[in-house]
Amino acid sequence: MLEYIFFDERPWRRFIEFLQDQEMVPETSKDDEGWLVMLPEDIDDDLNDRVEAFYDKMLDFNEILVAEAEGEDHVHAAGVNITLKDGRTVQAAIDPKVMRRLLEVVTAEELGDLVNAIADAVENPDQPSICQR
Secondary structure (H helix, E strand, O other): OEEEEEOOHHHHHHHHHHHHHOOOOOEEEEEOOEEEEEEOOOOOHHHHHHHHHHHHHHHHHHHHHHHHHHOOOOOOOEEEEEEOOOOOEEEEEEOHHHHHHHHHHOOHHHHHHHHHHHHHHHHOOOOOOHHHO
16 A cells, blocks of 8 residues: 555645545545555556645645644654564654655655565575675
8 A cells, every 4th residue: 555644634635635536535544643545556657646746745735734833943754664574564764855855756656665675685685696696
């Protein structure tokens, strides 16, 4: 599943409305970290591009709302969820500016694949180099 997180309910609701306008039925939830929207990973590329573009707009809106609520000293945060082979999920903190740049050139799914490949390599090291495999 592709996961989209928001830290204010207003952009979360707008994102859900946008998805419904695209004839999608997202899964949603709220937890201690924020408001979540989950979508299946197998959506077509054109729709995925539209979703990602709208999500970027909602992230900007979300950031404005958080800044207003917390003032100039609000903390910017971004992260990636990593599922370990024992089933635990951990989060890796990533500089929000780096995350934004990454998501300009790769999809959230591609970033997830990269992170999972790294986690797998750490948990199951393969000694020969790539060219020797």
